[in-house]
Amino acid sequence: MDDWKVVRASILELRRHDWSALRCGCGQSGAHLTETFTRLLSARSAQEMTGHTLENHLEVQSMLFEVAPHAVPVMLTALGEDLHDSVRGHFLGMLEYLVTGESHQSETDAGRPGLEEECVAAVREGIWALYTEAVSGDAEAAFDILEFVDGDEDRLEYYRQALSRRDGKAGKGQG
Secondary structure: OHHHOOOOHHHHHHHOOOHHHOEOOOOOEHHHHHHHHHHHHHOOOHHHHOOOOOEOOOEEOOEEOOOHHHHHHHHHHHHOOOOOHHHHHHHHHHHHHHHHOEEOHHHHHOOOOOHHHHHHHHHHHOHHHHHHHHHHOOHHHHHHHHHHHOOOHHHHHHHHHHHHHHOOOOOOOOO
């Protein structure tokens, strides 16, 4: 199979889910998200992202849809890969929306009232991707997410202080 020559963990994670069986924020099934993710993961410029975002699919105005918790491991895995800065920023922003949002009323009515808890649990499973991002990428965005998902406040504060010292800044003293 030719597409296995250059395999990425994020693509494998993407393929692991039956997106067509999941509700999307756009009103369709999540089947089209495989193409959206594939384009985002392969984008090498902000222009290549045009028309391919996760906004209004995983969430609409921070109201979450069934596809959201399944998208979390794809994005977390991708953070450890070679991503264009615009895609990385998009994924970090989406992760923050997903851990701070709440289930859309239609999802609550369909028996999925706790999608935000599912998203938080999924982020916790890949928490080291966010700590790695904090150390080597966008620390501020990573910490914005970690504040909502890491129950180990001592670890969060330790990393925040260590990176603050590394960057020559006074510690924020936040926790």
